[in-house]
Amino acid sequence: MDGPPIAARGLRRNWSGRPVLAGLDLVVEPGELVALYGANGAGKSTLLRVLGTLLRPTGGELRLFGCDVRRGTIAARQRLGWVGHDTACYPDLTGRENLEFHASLHGLARAGARVDALLAWAGLEGAARTPVRSYSRGMAQRLTLARALVHEPALLLFDEPFSGLDTEFAARLAALLAEHCERGGAAIVSAHDESRLAAIASRTVTLVAGRLREG
C-alpha cells in the first residue's frame, strides 16, 4: 500500500445526472502544496469530498497512497485530514471533547498532550471547556482545522480553510501548511482567490468544466 498521495485518472462524479467532475486527472506527490481555484459552483468542494472518500466516484480511477478507493478506503482515511465548509463537530460538546472524540476515532490512545498542543495552536485553550455552539465563526474554523490535524495526517484536503480566520491565525495556518509540505506531507487547499495561499503554494490548478487546468 504505497504510492503518491493522490493519483486520479478520468475521475467522474455526477450530481442529479449532471457531471460535476468530468474525467479529471490529478497526481499529487509528497511535498506538494496544491492551490485549487475555481468559480463558485465549479465543483471544488465536490472534488475535495471525493478525494476525502466522502463521495464515491461515479467513474474513473482514484488511488490514495496507492489504494484503489473502490477496494476500501479505511487505510487511506488514516492518512488524510479533511476540512469542509462546516465544522464536522458536535455543537453540544466542548472543543476539547470534540478533539478527544476524533482522536479516539483514529485510535490514538493517550491523546491528551496532542489535544492540548492543538488547542494551543488554535488559540482555543480558554474556550476548550465550553460547548462549540457558543464559538464564534473564527473559533469554529480553528477547531475544525484542529480536528483535521489531530492524527497528523500525511495528506491535507482543505476546502477554503482561511475563511473566517483573522490575520494572525491565517498566518499560522499558512506557516503550518508550508511546514507540513516541507516535511514531506501533501496538501490541496481550495480558495476563491487567496494571495496568502499563492505565496506558499508549489503548484496551482483551476477547476473548469469538470476538469483541472494547471496554472
Added chain:
Amino acid sequence: MVLRTALAILAKDLRIEARTREGLASALVLGVLLVLVFSVAHDAPADRAPSLAPAVLWVTFVFTGLLGVQRSFVLEREHDALAGLLVAPVDAAALFFGKLAGNMLLLGVMQAIVLPLVAVLLHVELWAALPALLVVLLLGNLGFAALATLFAAITVRARAREVMLPVLLLPLLVPVLIGGVKATQAILVAGLAAAREPLGVIAAFDVIVTVAGVLLFEQVVRE
C-alpha cells in the same frame, strides 16, 4: 477495534444526550401521552386488561422508538458531523453498532417508564412476569433498533423525513409487533415457556435484520 470505536460513538452520543436531554425527554413525554390516550380511548374493564395491555405497550414502544431513533441521526446532520465520522478510519459496522446500542438504551429507558404506567392505568399485574418480559423486550428492542438505525440513516437525508421513517419501517416491523404482543400475552397468562414460538420469530428477525444492517449500512451512509 470495531467494538472500541462503537463504544466511543456510544459514549459520545450519551454525553450529548446528557447535556441536552432532548431525545429522552421527548421520547418519555410521547410514551406517556400515548399510554394515556390509549387508556382513555379504550376504557376496558379489568378482566379484559390482559389482552389490551400488550397491544398498548408495543404500539407505544414502536411509535416512541421511531421518534427517538430519528433523533440519533439528526444530530449527525448538524454541522456535517457525519462527515467527521466518515472521513475517519471508522468501519461502517462500528458506526452502526454504536448507534444501535444508543437506540436500544433509549428504548430501554423509555420502556422502564411506560411499563409501570401501563400496569397502573390498565390494572395489569406485570411485576411477577418482569424477568420474562425483559427477555421479550430485549429481543424486540434489538430487532427494532437494528432496522430503525439502518433506515433512520436513510430518512434523515430524505425529504418528508418525519413521515418517511414510519412509512418505510412499520410494514417491516410487523414481526416485532406481532411477536412482541403475542409473547407478552402468553407470558402474562402462562409464563415464559408459552411464549417460545413468538420469541423464536423475533429472534429470527433479529438475526436477519442485524446482519443485513451491518452489511448494508456502508451503502446507506456513504454517498
Added chain:
Amino acid sequence: MRVVDVLLPWLAGTLMLAALGLIFVVVPSEAQMGVVQRIFYVHVPCAWAAYAGFVLVAGASVAYLATGRPAADRLAVAAAEVGVLFCSLVLVTGPIWARPIWGVWWTWDPRLTMTVILWAIYAGYLLLRSFGGEEDAVARWAAVLGIVGVLVIPVIRVSVRLLHGIHPAVLTTREGSSGLADPTMRLTLAVSSAAVLALALWLVRSRVRLAALGASASRLRRELEAREGATA
C-alpha cells in the same frame, strides 16, 4: 426495440384470450363455492406475480449496489411499479371473492394480512423514490429497502401465522373438495398463470424502456444545452 418487444404483447394477448376462454367457458364450476370461485384463476396468478415482482426488485437492487449501473436501478423501479399493480389486483379480487362466500369483505387471516403488508412495503419503496428528494443517493437507499424487504418477508409470513385466519388452503390441502383435483382446473390455472406472467414481463419491459428513453432524452438535452452554451 427488440424482437421480444413485439413478441411479448402478442404472447400475453393470446394467452390472456385463451385463459379467459378457459375460465368462462370451459372449466367447470367448483363444487362448494360455485361460479364466484372462477376469480381464483386470476387472483392466485396475480399473487404470484406480486411476490415475483418483489424478488425481482431485490435482485435488481443487489445488481445496482454491486455494479452501480443505472439499468439495474431502472429495472428495480419497473419491477416495483408492476409489482404494486398486481398486489393491488390481489387485494381487489380477494374481497370480491370473499364477500359471497364468507359473508365479509375482509378478514385478518395470514394470507390476506401478508398481501397487505407486501403492498405497504411496495408503497413505501415507491414513496421513497418519489419523495425521497433529488439526490442521486435515493436509488441507493431504495435498493437497500428492496433488499431488506425481501429478507424480512419470510419472517413476516411466519409471524403473521401467529394470528388466526380462514383463508382457503386451495393448493395445499389433501381433501378433494377444495383442492384442484380436476385436470381442467389445473390447466386453466396454468394457462392463466402464463398469461399473467407474460403480461407482467411485458409491463416491466415497457417500463424499463420508458425509463431508458427518458434518461437518454435528458442526456441529449444536456448535451444540446452545453453545445448552445459553448457557441453563444
